[in-house]
Amino acid sequence: MNKFSDEKVQDFIQKNLKTDLHKLILKGSPFEGITIQEIATQIEGKNKTEKKLPTWYKTKSIIFPPKLNLEQSSSEITAAYKAQLINNGPLLDLTGGFGVDDYYFAHKASAVTYCELNLELSEIVKHNFEKLGIKNISFNVGDSKAVLYQKTKYDTIYVDPSRRAETGRVFLLKDCEPNVVEDQNIYLKNATKVIIKAAPMLDVQAALKDLKNVSEVHVVSVKNECKELLFILEDNKTEEPTIFCVLLNKDHQQIIPFKFSEEKxxxxxxxxxxxxxxxxxxxxxxxxxxxxxxxxxxxxxxxxxxxxxxxxxxxxxxxxxxxxxxxxxxxxxxxxxxxxxxxxxxxxxxxxxxxxxxxxxxxxxxxxxxxxxxxxxxxxxxxxxxxx
The missing domain is CATH 3.30.2130 (VC0802-like)
Known part of the structure; x- marks a missing residue:
């Protein structure tokens, strides 16, 4: 992990951000113990974050994972919005990923517990958080359910389930891992608030039939592109949920609330x-x-x-x-x-x-x-x- 933090390696990456990667790979690696393919992954990763994750792009010695992990991560603008929705106390993230959401959660929550099945990705995030100055976060590698069964009480549980298989543009929450429909009762026993992130192709009405105690649904777009759906569950919440249309831009946000009964x-x-x-x-x-x-x-x-x-x-x-x-x-x-x-x-x-x-x-x-x-x-x- 630390081999990418070497100042000479970082300088080489920075100088070659605009270089043709195919030509660069043919030249081979100038560093012992680091392949040119590994360097290319870092260059490609940094380039992908320039607009999506400017804080990561500008911070020295950041390490980037394979592009799939970057593609699946939240953007900074959506992560900053989600941080407005959490409570101030301890937060448990069951699906940590590249840690963009947790970076923003850590600025509001008293403590963040990051869970991730992928050991290598977890180590990358741990290294990056040290460079980003985030200190109120602990790391758990493995099945996040084990953390849930410790019965620690959290103010907020956050989960971003991924689809187990390609099921077309419309899919159900039960098609995802972890299965939040199956596990929602466990979440509500361990947290005051539960935030479930879903991809924009999810059917909102179908999700509301599967989920209990939904207090809010946030439909989030960035520059007129729908990016994610957020379902907020709260214990003993039985009233009709409020739907929030969230329009995000670099300089402002516009939020329009309504209820389906009013629309109907x-x-x-x-x-x-x-x-x-x-x-x-x-x-x-x-x-x-x-x-x-x-x-x-x-x-x-x-x-x-x-x-x-x-x-x-x-x-x-x-x-x-x-x-x-x-x-x-x-x-x-x-x-x-x-x-x-x-x-x-x-x-x-x-x-x-x-x-x-x-x-x-x-x-x-x-x-x-x-x-x-x-x-x-x-x-x-x-x-x-x-x-x-």
Missing amino acids: TANPTAKPLLNYLYEPDVAILKAGLFKLLTTKYEVSKIHQHSHLYTSDELVDFPGKSFKVINKFLFDNFNGKQVPKQVNVVCRNFILKPDELKKKFKLKDGGNNFLFFTTNYKEQKIVILAEKT
Whole structure:
């Protein structure tokens, strides 16, 4: 482990961050006891963390694991958000991984217990935490259930289960390891709060049927890309959970709470297209917050099922905003009325973007957007718009 911490090795890695790795590997290793493949792994790992994990990227003598471990780790922006959700007392992380979440947990929790089956990965994280100045963390290598059966009381238990097998884009929590559905009673006996992280393709409603005592669900996106789902369980919590749409960006976060019962009973009236058009952030679409947006923001739906919104004046909307340039009935549209280079979007429409691009000889790109959708009169329409 310490062989990568040598100052000469670190200098070599730093100097070769932009070097072609295939050419570098052909030259062989300049260091005794370190293969060029190991060095290449460090270079590749550091490059992958430049934007996702800038703290790790900037800190000297950090050691990086194989790229799969980095790909599976949280980003700093999502880890920092999760740290806002934990309690201040001791925390148990049952699936430590590369330790990004625990780095942020350690800044709030009084103590963190990191559990990881992979000994080599655990040693890498231990080394990195020393370099990062994290001292209130203990390490447990092996099955995290053994720690649970010690019956130590924690303020928070955090678990990020991984899928045991590829089951398609939609999967169930019981398809994961550890099986949080099977183990949730043990978690609740050992902690005041339990946070379960899941991939964004998980079906939220199906998960709520499998989990008990869910108080909150956080649907987290970063720059309009859904990154993770967080289910918070609390002992004796039986009320309907609050759903939080969490929109994260480098400089700010926007959080929109709602409940499924409120969404279900809302009945907004769809209205004609006005000067501005809005497309909700992916976190909002994933969470199923559709009808209530018209009560939270001064916008109207253009159709009950189109999930596109409109307003006369520009609104600070949680998603993409567009200025409407022109609109056409689909039956009258021939493609010649708009630029040939345009971004095609379909919402509640009979054809898909690729079919429409082929039909009207359109090419991707440019600053204009072409929305194919259905309006409040059940007419198929085309909207030409530009981002605000």
